[in-house]
Amino acid sequence: MMKVLKKYRNSFLVGCIFISMSAFGQENQVLEEKAIVKVDSLYREDQFYFALSYNSLVNTPTGVSQNKFSSGVSLGFVRDMPINANRTWAIATGLGFTYNNFNQNLIVKEQNGVVDYQLIPADVSVDKNKFSQLSVDVPIELRWRTSNYESHKFWRIYTGLKFSYLLYDRSLFNGSQERIVVQNNADFNALQYGTYLAAGYNTVNLYMYYGLNPLFQKATLNGASVNMRAFNLGVIFYIL
Structure with missing residues (x-):
């Protein structure tokens, strides 16, 4: 038992x-x-971004042309908000800063509070002529990507609108006979906006921006409005 x-x-x-x-x-x-x-x-794709671009001017008045290399740099942070179940689509917004400069042949002069614009004469020797802008940016974008929470190496296409508020601007002419500096020119559009596209794989992506409104709001050259817009092409880096 x-x-x-x-x-x-x-x-x-x-x-x-x-x-x-x-x-x-x-x-x-x-x-x-x-x-x-x-x-x-x-899972979301909150990211810091850093962009380098070549800056060109479109819709320029007759006689206005660019010379030398014009560059731009942007940096900021974007908050990602997925809108589908597998989180491959999202909308995003954030905050950033951009510094752009444009080398060209349009002299900006100021006398007694009045700003005047004229082309550089052919017989004038010029070392540098450009205008620069520093702005704070708010991007609003639609995102598509092949990413997931296990891998951050993926294809992406981001597109949207970027609104920029001008914080500081400076126009510089440095010639053989005189040096002219104009700062905080009220003729510039304080609020600038445009459409952009970022596409590529992993960290480094191609970047393109096109301004939808002119850089100047009331500048004239030889009686005609200066309606130049920015077109920037470069690379953008996304960092988690």
Whole structure:
């Protein structure tokens, strides 16, 4: 009898251990599944960005042309807000700063509070002639990407509008006979906006921006309005 009881007791203990291990394994599996769902449901592409661009002017008045290399730099942060279940589509907005300069042949002069514009005469030797702008930016974009929470190497296409408020501007003419500096020119549009596109793979992407409104709001050259707009082409880097 004792042998039989001992046999049943051992079988009972083995069964309890097996049931406990099975339940523990199922519990771990449930927890892992819950963890995966939780991580995936919180996944977003919040990013810092840094862009370098070549700046050109379009819709220029007759006689206005660019010379030398005109560059721009932008940096900021974008908040990502997914709009579909697998989080491949999103809208995003953020805050950033841009510094642009444009080398060209339009002299900006100011006398007694009046700003005047004229082309550089052909017989004048010029070392530098440009205007520069520093602005604060608010981008609003629609995003498509192939990313997920496990990998940050993916294809992307981001496009949208960027609104820029002018914080500071400076026009500089440095010639053989005189040096002219004009700052905070009220003829510039304080609010500038345009459309942009960023596309590529992983960290480095191509970037393009086109201004939808003119850089100047009331400048004239030889009686005609100066309606130049910015077109910037370069690369943009996204960093998580």
